[in-house]
Amino acid sequence: MLTTSLHQELKQITQGRVKFDEPMRLHTSFRIGGPAEVWLEPQDLEELKNAVAAARAANVPVTLIGGGANLLVRDAGIPGLVIHLNAPAFRTWQVEGSQVLAGAGLGLDRVVALSRDAALGGCEFLSGVPGRVGGAVRMNAGTREGDRWRAMSDIVQEIRVLKRDGAVVNLSASEIGFxxxxxxxxxxxxxxxRLQLAPAAPEEIGRKITDLMAxxxxxxxxxxxxxxxxxxxxxPDRQPASRLIDRAGLKGMRVGDACVSTRHANFIINQGSAKAADVLALISAVQYKVLQEHGLFLELEVQVLPA
Ligand SMILES: Cc1cc2nc3c(=O)[nH]c(=O)nc-3n(C[C@H](O)[C@H](O)[C@H](O)COP(=O)(O)OP(=O)(O)OC[C@H]3O[C@@H](n4cnc5c(N)ncnc54)[C@H](O)[C@@H]3O)c2cc1C
Structure with missing residues (x-):
C-alpha cells in the first residue's frame, strides 16, 4: 500500500499525471490483468529518476512495462509503481553510420520500418514481434529467419540503463548477460x-519483411x-514446446475463457474474459501433462507479474 506522503510526492513530481488503479488489461496483449496501484508514463529521464527514487526510498516496488506483449498480470494487479516509457523522450531514433540508437519505448515495428527507410538491414527478424525496444532487450526477443535463429543479442552493441542507485550506465553486449x-x-x-545494422537496399529489406510477416x-x-x-x-536441443504440447493432445484444452490454441499449441489465447487464474491453471495442467508424456518440464517464457 502506498503511503499518503508517497502518493502526494508522486503527484508533485509528475504534476498530477500519475494514475491510480489503472487496469492492466488495457496495457497487455493478453487483455488480462488487475490494476496497477500507480501507473506512470514519465515525460523524461529526470521525472523517471525522481519517481523511481521516491518509490525506492519508500520501499515500494517498481515494475517496468513495455508493450505488454509478454506479460501475464495477476488478477490482484501489481502493487507499487508501474512505469511505461511511452513519452517522446523515450521513443527516440538516431542513425549513426550503420548503427542506430533506439529509445526503450520505441515500438519494434517502428524499428523495422525506420531501419528499412535508412537502408539498414539486420533487424528484419523483429517483423511481427510485438513490443518495445526495452522489453525486447530484457527478453532477448528473437525468431526464426529462414533456417537460422536471430535475436536481439545478435544486434545489440550496448544499452543505457538507469540503475537502482539512480546512476545511468552503459552496458556492453557481454555485460547484458543475454x-x-x-x-x-x-x-x-x-x-x-545501440544496434549494429548493415547497409542494404530498402527493396531487399522490404521483401524480407513481407516474407517474415507472411x-x-x-x-x-x-x-x-x-x-x-x-x-x-x-x-539442450530446444525441442519446440508447441510440438510437445500438440503430441500430448492438449490443443483446444481450456480453463474458463483461456484456451490452448488449436493453431499454435504454444499459444494460450484469451477467448473473451479469461482471468489470469484461468491461464495459470491451464499452464499448470499443460506442464503436468507434458512432463508425464515426454519427461520434460516446460519453463515459462511469459513473465508473470508480480513474480
Ligand atoms: C502475437 C505475439 C507474437 C510474439 N512473437 C514473438 C516472437 O516471435 N519472438 C519473441 O521473442 N517474442 C514474441 N512475442 C513476445 C513479445 O513480443 C516479446 O517478448 C517482446 O520482446 C516483449 O516486449 P514488450 O515491450 O512488450 O515487453 P513487456 O511484455 O512489456 O515486458 C517484458 C519484460 O521486460 C521488462 N521490461 C519492459 N520494458 C523494460 C525496460 N525499459 N527496462 C527493463 N525491463 C523492461 C518487463 O518488466 C518484463 O519483465 C510475441 C508476443 C505476441 C503477443
Missing part, C-alpha cells in the same frame, strides 16, 4: 539500445489476444 529469451537486467531500467500469419494464432509463446522450448 541468454535464450532472457538477460541479466533484473532491476535496471533500459533507456535505449510466415508469422501462417504459423501464429493471431485470432485472439495472447502473449505469444507461453513456454520456452525445453532441453
Amino acid at each position: 541468454g535464450y529469451r532472457q538477460s541479466r537486467i533484473s532491476d535496471g531500467i533500459v533507456l535505449d539500445a 510466415y508469422k500469419r501462417v504459423t501464429q494464432d493471431l485470432s485472439a489476444p495472447s502473449a505469444g509463446c507461453i513456454f520456452k522450448n525445453p532441453g
Whole structure:
C-alpha cells in the first residue's frame, strides 16, 4: 500500500499525471490483468529518476512495462509503481553510420520500418514481434529467419540503463548477460539500445519483411489476444514446446475463457474474459501433462507479474 506522503510526492513530481488503479488489461496483449496501484508514463529521464527514487526510498516496488506483449498480470494487479516509457523522450531514433540508437519505448515495428527507410538491414527478424525496444532487450526477443535463429543479442552493441542507485550506465553486449529469451537486467531500467545494422537496399529489406510477416500469419494464432509463446522450448536441443504440447493432445484444452490454441499449441489465447487464474491453471495442467508424456518440464517464457 502506498503511503499518503508517497502518493502526494508522486503527484508533485509528475504534476498530477500519475494514475491510480489503472487496469492492466488495457496495457497487455493478453487483455488480462488487475490494476496497477500507480501507473506512470514519465515525460523524461529526470521525472523517471525522481519517481523511481521516491518509490525506492519508500520501499515500494517498481515494475517496468513495455508493450505488454509478454506479460501475464495477476488478477490482484501489481502493487507499487508501474512505469511505461511511452513519452517522446523515450521513443527516440538516431542513425549513426550503420548503427542506430533506439529509445526503450520505441515500438519494434517502428524499428523495422525506420531501419528499412535508412537502408539498414539486420533487424528484419523483429517483423511481427510485438513490443518495445526495452522489453525486447530484457527478453532477448528473437525468431526464426529462414533456417537460422536471430535475436536481439545478435544486434545489440550496448544499452543505457538507469540503475537502482539512480546512476545511468552503459552496458556492453557481454555485460547484458543475454541468454535464450532472457538477460541479466533484473532491476535496471533500459533507456535505449545501440544496434549494429548493415547497409542494404530498402527493396531487399522490404521483401524480407513481407516474407517474415507472411510466415508469422501462417504459423501464429493471431485470432485472439495472447502473449505469444507461453513456454520456452525445453532441453539442450530446444525441442519446440508447441510440438510437445500438440503430441500430448492438449490443443483446444481450456480453463474458463483461456484456451490452448488449436493453431499454435504454444499459444494460450484469451477467448473473451479469461482471468489470469484461468491461464495459470491451464499452464499448470499443460506442464503436468507434458512432463508425464515426454519427461520434460516446460519453463515459462511469459513473465508473470508480480513474480
Ligand atoms: C502475437 C505475439 C507474437 C510474439 N512473437 C514473438 C516472437 O516471435 N519472438 C519473441 O521473442 N517474442 C514474441 N512475442 C513476445 C513479445 O513480443 C516479446 O517478448 C517482446 O520482446 C516483449 O516486449 P514488450 O515491450 O512488450 O515487453 P513487456 O511484455 O512489456 O515486458 C517484458 C519484460 O521486460 C521488462 N521490461 C519492459 N520494458 C523494460 C525496460 N525499459 N527496462 C527493463 N525491463 C523492461 C518487463 O518488466 C518484463 O519483465 C510475441 C508476443 C505476441 C503477443
